[in-house]
Amino acid sequence: MASEATGAEEGGLVFHPMDQFIIKPLFGGGDIAWYTPTNATLWMALSILAVVALLVLGSSKRAIVPGRSQSIAELSYGFIYKMVEDICGKDGAKYFPYIMTLFMFIVVANFLALIPMSFSPTSHFAVTAVMALAVFFAVTILGFVKNGTAFLGLFWVSSAPLALRPILAIIELISYFVRPVSHSIRLAGNIMAGHAVIKVFAGFAAIAVLSPVSVLAIVAMYGLEVLVSFIQAYVFTILTCVYLKDALHPSH
């Protein structure tokens, strides 16, 4: 990694596009232990603070005619609640707080990461893998607690012909265990790829002939990234809802 990071002259870029994802300690240098405050810690804390500020301050006035922050808070609440209710049904609504937390954290972390010179915690597989594994274990344990061994019916496709069912069971089993992998990599990969593309165009801006094109490209990519930030948070949340529905109603 170090040789690529300093390889400015060989690639023609002023900086390496992946340098923005390096985790650094906030104070001084030295090794990073688990308790060291890093830039990842800072931006995760900032996004949690932003969520709390939006939801607590937004709903504190309880105006009949909502102001701007209250509208945003109510809109996001209603949006997620409707999603959970549509996909998981009425009995899934009690898991709404967890899903709301996931969505708000991801979407705010994604948006804060779009501020220039900031750091994007959701671009790290370590962050998204923890969230995806938490969903995976929660959903699996919930499925067994709610349905007992009937949860295994998720893998036994009773609508298929009997001869096909063992093969389908193996496929379903594999796809079930790949879920946390694809769930986490989708979010981190999208965010990381988007930010890297912006940095690649920013590197081209140093070349005089290309700079107008690259500035235009950065503007366009930035607009796309705002969209992607929201859509990936939405997709992460909606897939959590789908997995939760599988746990609550495992029959095919």
Added chain:
Amino acid sequence: MEGDLAHIGAGLAAIGSGAAAIGVGNVAGNFLAGALRNPSAAASQTATLFIGIAFAEALGIFAFLVALLLMFAV
């Protein structure tokens, strides 16, 4: 500019992004074709649209991940 086989492999893995683009385009195009025939049913199916796009896109992201691994981890 030096390079080795890993860089060629990373470039080849980028083809996967194009394949994912075909998949995502298929999903969105078919959704639009269906939505224009029956616009009243379209709004209720946007969640399905995004799930389909997410599944198609995940495999392209896997290709991107392979490219990243070849660039930085091998």
